[in-house]
Amino acid sequence: MVKGKGKQICMILALVGLLTGCGSQSKVPDDYATNEGYQTEKADAKADTETNTAETTAAAAGIAKEDIKVGVLYISDPAEGSGYSYTHDLGIQGMQENLGLSSDQIVRKIVDDSDAQATEASIRECIDEGCNVIFSTSWGYMETTAAMAEEYPDIYFSHGTGYMSNGKNFNNYFGRIYQARYLSGIVAGMNTKSNLIGYVAAQDSSNSEVTGGIDAFAIGVASVNPDAKINVIITNSWYDPEKEEAASRQLLDMGCDVMAQHCDTAYPQTLAQERGVYGIGYNSDMSKETPDSCLTSVIWNWSAYYTSAVQSVLDGTWDGSNYYGGMNENLVSITDLADFCAEGTKEKVEEAKKQILSGENGVFDGVIETNTGETVGKEGTTLDDATITGGINWYFKTVSVVE
16 A cells, blocks of 8 residues: 655645645655645635634734744643544644744643643643643543633634634634545445444544544445444543453454444554454554554544644734634545455545535435434535534434444
């Protein structure tokens, strides 16, 4: 498989809701989960969150590059594994390279996002260390970040996932990962032989980020293999290696022969390879750990956002708008398919990708049947962004949650 090693990139970035930042040509970290040269266009403005143009008190003059200092909160050590924090840190490294920042201009904090007190302490430490831009990368940091933004109106706060923002010095960023999830579902549906697909999920149906990803994946599976079933085990934690390992083993024992995931460790992938079945990675290219079983990985290119966000602070063009990029902005994608994928997989994926990029396929289109027999959506319409990001609390008809 093509690994995308050691590529040089020239980034000409325009952020959806944040103004353009141009990065210099530089070598970025060795992984798919970095931004590779692309040029975004001003958004098609579908998201309500992209229309907020309120001015922030701190934005007017900008900040000199030598005075910028960036704090980042992670739920786990980004140096470990290939998961969520690792991928975000690749984006931070890419931003640092693109903007020519020194290592002492980046402050990293590892803190449990379920601990509000520890989160607040970490943010205060960032501020005490001179950070004027702070990225909190996980859902559970949201409310604490919002409160700190009110307390420190001259600091720029940007929260990943979630939905809160103030249109001034606190914005929200995420992406249309469901688009890439749908494509990976096609891959799973084309390659399962048992028609049993496993999915290790961090949160239950109350979390639209996780549930929407499962549903998009399942809809993708059903588009090519309506007989396949998706079995989901929920760990109720964004990062819990023991639970993620146990869930993976349970799903494999049930006969699942393709393993997908929305969790931080690579256990669903490494254990799938041990059992001689397939896997679909998440966050970064997990074929590095599992070259004999990884069909593809659903990936983020976070340096696209981080570079543009910090550049807007440098330029004084930050306007507090939220960001919601997708495949058209090259924020989300899947890695090149393994050469052992079933015949016809590549063609099905390419066809669907073209439809998504053109807007013909919105993934959550028309009337969708849930696993309780109810329906959501309307014929001829697509679920809006507000629903996708905060209103998906149901599972697609082929999904079963394993207790």
